[in-house]
Amino acid sequence: MNNKRIVVIGGGAAGFFGAIRAAQVNKGAEVILLEKNRTVLNKVRISGGGRCNITHACFDDKKLAKFYPRGGSFLRPLFKVFNPQATIDWFQQLGVSLKVESDGRMFPTTDDSETIASCLENTAIKSGVQVRTSCGVESILPQKDHKLLLQLLDGSALLADSVLVTTGGNPSSRGYEWLAKLGLTIQEPVPSLFTFNTPEGQFKELSGISVPQAQVRIAGRKIKQDGALLITHWGFSGPAILKLSAWGARDLAESDYEFTALISWGAENTENSVREEFANQKKLHPKKVIQSNAMLGIPSRLWKKLCELSEIDEQLRWIDIANKQSNKLIENLINCPQKVQGKTTFKEEFVTCGGIDLSEVNPETMESKKIKGLFFAGEVLDIDAVTGGFNFQAAWTTGFVAGSNL
Structure with missing residues (x-):
């Protein structure tokens, strides 16, 4: 019996992808996804005008990395693990077909972001991920035995063997204070796009x-x-x-x-x-x-x-x-x-430049170099891209790599 407990903080694209991957890799482990809002995958649902621009048809890792003003060189080796073709294959295996538009952007053939959101939610449930909404995290407290204690906003606590933070970008540095308290370096967030x-x-x-x-x-x-x-x-x-x-x-x-x-x-x-x-x-x-x-x-x-x-x-x-x-x-x-x-x-989709300093993250595993058992994925990192599906691709890539190593 695997008594391991993995907690993912943040119910967006990177969070769901990381949680699903972690559950598939760690058979029998308890995988819990926490989301402070009442609903999950909100950005997935509104992106691309409600169609969800899921990735971009760029299959050259070197060229792909150039679409990221921040984080391109960090992502480039990770694209060898999980790139746009891997994204296409992943969703295809779950019955979601994608199409390419003339400018290279890729959408579900249904032109409905609900197709992607439902696929992620259903796959998480089938993989055994526990999704808890209205469940925010106030702080993370590293323990002597390398476990991580999460203090929740409702006053309760949760002990985890490993934690993946996928809380997304935040337009204000206040949104990163709970992570800065751990001694992590935060690159000042400013708007992008x-x-x-x-x-x-x-x-x-x-x-x-x-x-x-x-x-x-x-x-x-x-x-x-x-x-x-x-x-x-x-x-x-x-x-x-x-x-x-x-x-x-x-x-x-x-x-x-x-x-x-x-x-x-x-x-x-x-x-x-x-x-x-x-x-x-x-x-x-x-x-x-x-x-x-x-x-x-x-x-x-x-x-x-x-x-x-x-x-x-x-x-x-x-x-x-x-x-x-x-x-x-x-x-x-x-x-x-x-x-x-x-x-x-730009529309309802705010993207920020800034977040967790990439020099403090292991580029092979997405684990913090400072705190054992703490991982990051998605826009909480100092990674951002131009429009065209590249920000979602960074979420799938970093979420998959983190989930594989949790």
Whole structure:
């Protein structure tokens, strides 16, 4: 008879994955999953607009690691143990088929996140995991015999042989205080994956317009990202902005989210290529009205607005454009300055940069180097990714490895 007791704290993706794996590896052990809320897997249910972007169809571990602004090099060897293909196979064996969308994101074929949540809940129950909701943990107290005593919020206590913490990211350092009390180093949490607010924005009336391939830079810093860009009624969103917010999370937090974003409305456009295009237009179509004939793949309403900002009126033709106007239009096309003042969380899915310092975690087992029997998985670690299913993949990978070693 196995009298071992394993406790998992946190009923999210990493918690369920770790608990299931631990129960499968430790036959006969008591595996208990504690969740402080009344419901479990809440983020799984709301992610991807209720469809659950479960992973990404990137099967090269080296490339995959590059989607993580923090934690990529830590995860890379772990992907050899459990990667997106392993995720696909794991769910497939339980009757959940996944599909790949054109951008590489993967969803259940049902397009319903409940498919994933139900699969995890049912598999946990079948594996013998005890799921206890409305059961928060106040503190962890290491014992002399290497067991861990959990003090629960209701005043009771639970003794465990090993503990897996999967409490997710937290926007405030207060959310990590109970772990810091154990002597663990916490990297200060700051938001990642957010959109840019431009209260004095010049493009608000163009809300809903997108360009397929823009480049966005932060003035005075070496941060830039390419991708689709969406104009919103509050500012800017889309993959280019979200990737930039992830890679620049700490820098942008330090600036209190007040900075200048420089937008190139076509990532491939350079000053020389645009000048050449303008010269061709002037030569081949001198009598064309500039505002009425959008170029460079720019949507017509956006082109018109960029012309207005460059002091090009509705009737001006290419033959009559002055050098000053031409230069200004080029600048607005490839280096359009936008004053950002604040951010907005991307949908309901907050992601934080920060958490348990990775240097204090054994990269082969996910066990704390400081406290024997204490493991970590998921966003409680200082690991985060851009959008596209990568944050969930980190949860499956770290949860699986931790669960295998509990």
